[in-house]
Amino acid sequence: MVLVKPEAKGYTYYKTPKYADVPYSEWKSRIARVQELMKGNGVDCLTVWMRENLRYFFGFQSIHWYTHSIQPAVGIIPANGEPILIVPGLFQGVAEGTCWARDIRWQEQAHQPRIERELPREIAGIIEEIGCGKKRVALESGPLGCIYIPRPVNDIDMLRNSLPNAKFVDGDKVIWGARMIKSPLEIDRIRTSVQYIAAVELAIVEGYRPGMTEVDLLKVINSTQSNLPCGLGDDPIGWDSFICGREKSPLVDVSALDGVTITKDSAIIWDGAAPYKGYTPDHARIWQVGPVTKEAKKAYENVFRAQDAAENILRPGIRANDLFEAMYKEAKASGRAEWITMGGHGTGLDMHEPPSIDESNDMTIEEGMTLSIEPWFPNDEGIMFGIQDTFVVTRNGCEKLEGLRRDIIQVSHPSL
16 A cells, blocks of 8 residues: 555645635535535545546646646545545645645655556545445546546556446536536636736737738737736646638647748637636637728628627526527528537636537526637638637626627738
């Protein structure tokens, strides 16, 4: 056994977390909420291995998620009792310094592959210890999607084989049941991130100069992001889907590429993020580099109407596919019956979260959800055109988190 169990006091470096991600009351409410959901769904024990879930339920942060040699942390949440956090020994201080959970156990010599391969067996041992070895153990799986265990399949096989009497079940309902409904603190962080995104978007609009390449403009984006408080804890600095040159229009979700010159016939599409304390809403804007033609203006008006149609009906109690249908009606009225088959999604610690806004999803929208509404359909030239903004579902309707004004549709120094 290579897991070290803490002393009764439960800490070595920090009596209480000096760098906690959220206040104690916020953390306790998250644990109470997920334990309530577990009891309501017949789950006795929840294990979390995924970065975003560990940050949400434990406050754990580490840049080591980008190095796959070791698992930075695993969390165990029983339906009754205190959560347990397991980390490699080198992250003991990180766990104690950032997490309110006090039952923290660490794995010695974790960088050795033979030790790492034993971790699932040790997790199983703790599940047995807390009396859940013959009960219902939930994993990060299920039809809602967007969650997973970031380990090799042999590790998951070992976990299951080490608990032959347990019944493994999907954890998506309890995980997303907690995470989809945002607290005031979370909404404030999402609001701040939207402001950061708007700052990057404004920098693109004002920073473009005729003759620039995509690489030149990416330097403007990177410079702006570097002066924002992104990169906190385990946050990436940001993400950029960056399409400018017309010849690059068949590409999607790539960043700047060498050899792409921006011309007056180009349109700058930035679908990006600027995370704040883990929260990364998804926003998109399109700016014309040359004169705004009648066709381009019409395309903007079409997507604006589609987004407005969703905003006008967004409130608790409607279904996700109601939002989709409202946008689809506007698309058909604009002569754009063929368009992207997803009109938005939830957003938070993950850029893409449930609920998916599509024609088949009848999930009920609830107060506290944060949704990215993004109608996209082709313009008269067959090029995808769209917009993306974040909305908070309130008691009686919704609030749009205002970023860069959507009627800014051309760069400040156009090529004429």
